[in-house]
Amino acid sequence: MVSADTILDDSADTTGSVPDTLPTAPLPVPQTSRALTLQNEFQTHPGRGLTPSRLASILEAAEQGNPLAQFDLFEDMEERDGHIAAEMVRRRRALTRLDWDIIPPPNPTSAEKKAALQLKEWVADLPDLEELLFDTTDAIGKGFVCQEIEWGRIEGAWLPRSITHRPQSWFRFVRGYTQEIRLRTAGYGDPLQPGGWIVHTHKAKSGYLERSSLFRVLVWPYLFKNYSVGDLAEFLEIYGLPLRLGKYPPGASDVEKATLMRALVNLGHNAAGIVPSTMALEFQKAADGDAKQSFEVMIDFCERTQSKIILGATLTSQAGRGSNTNALGTIHNEVRKDLTDSDAKQIAGVWSRDVVWPLALFNGLIADRKRCPRLAFNLQEPEDLANYAQSLPPLVGLG
Incomplete structure (x- = not known):
């Protein structure tokens, strides 16, 4: 009862x-x-x-x-x-x-x-x-x-x-x-x-x-997070993959240049391609993690704010700051x-x-x-x- x-x-x-x-x-x-x-x-x-x-x-x-x-x-x-x-x-x-x-x-x-x-x-x-x-x-x-x-x-x-x-x-x-x-x-x-x-x-x-x-x-944390997620997706689409760079020798014809471009495109989709020995292919390093941290920081901030609003507190926003995780979990509950x-x-x-x-x-x-x-x-x-x-x-x- x-x-x-x-x-x-x-x-x-x-x-x-x-x-x-x-x-x-x-x-x-x-x-x-x-x-x-x-x-x-x-x-x-x-x-x-x-x-x-x-x-x-x-x-x-x-x-x-x-x-x-x-x-x-x-x-x-x-x-x-x-x-x-x-x-x-x-x-x-x-x-x-x-x-x-x-x-x-x-x-x-x-x-x-x-x-x-x-x-x-x-x-x-x-x-x-x-x-x-x-x-x-x-x-x-x-x-x-x-x-x-x-x-x-x-x-x-x-x-x-x-x-x-x-x-x-x-x-x-x-x-x-x-x-x-x-x-x-x-x-x-x-x-x-x-x-x-x-x-x-x-x-x-x-x-x-x-x-x-x-x-x-x-609504506002939701909006700001939405922007950051979209920006991160666009960033990864542009910079997340290594740049495929083709080099052709001086005096190459338009046909040779087109052949090289097709080879680069095939590498992007099929990971395979052929080019004449006089041409070279290089893979430039993709953007490293530091470049996208600003987006991730904003997303994390918005999610921690959302958790605080909904649950009254958030364990993840505090546990990484040298605090006792078990004690924080007790307070959180x-x-x-x-x-x-x-x-x-x-x-x-x-x-x-x-x-x-x-x-x-x-x-x-x-x-x-x-x-x-x-x-x-x-x-x-x-x-x-x-x-x-x-x-x-x-x-x-x-x-």
Whole structure:
């Protein structure tokens, strides 16, 4: 059983789909079932040929209420940059490996305990639960995520038939006293149906959702690294191979010169060729490693910055500076645990609000949201349990 102090209060995520009151039963069809325009849209891939001025325009447009290009850019970043993809998977998968439980409210009645057990069974039976949680962690990088719930009657109970991740580009932000996420339809968009969505906002910094995502912080290191990788590829294409130099004797005819050129080309493709004995071939030394170090330094700097932004620290940026690798690894893991704990608490609150509470209400288990059981992740480390086991017997002996 997971202790109650591992749960974050629902108020931690105020931009959501489930208000204080829900319908007594879910709507019969998903909200996007008729959103044919959204279903037939394709990405614009703004990451292709991205320049500093173009990036600045994308970010400014997002601040002014048109974040579509920014959403598509975030997708491109995750697909095109292997380092970002690897570090994001490492952070996101850390949460899906945690054990979880559904715990009743404080001082629970027997009915509330029974409801918690039933809710745990239903949540555990969700198809591909680990992948559903992984989809929820998409908000860690992109600022928010919306997963649409399709409900159905299964063995006499209202249960999710499917929970589907919807692209961020399907939504828009509406500012007011609070900021709201709406389905991107005509006008100001449609409010999300109560009970029909898991909506999680995950901020890397305070502010409006357009500016608070982790990937928004990563865009500049991504751009600079992209330039350096392209420059390095061009450098290697030009200077990475040894120069093949042919020498012809004075007075050589155009035919002889052409023969020598064909021989040089054949050497480049086939590593074989013939020339008259009066001609000579030389291989000039290719550019050495020092010439490309400037590109590699920039790429390494950008990747270390990306790791710090995503994981809170980077072991590789410090281990080569005479520091103790094992000690740095311990600190590195501790920093990542802080992030994992924070991610888990936020997502536990969201699933408690958008999945557990509707399950309880639609099936008549709980009528008061404040008394609804909640989902919690087990955030204790094995070392903590070992220390607890060693300390408990002496304390029991003292009475």
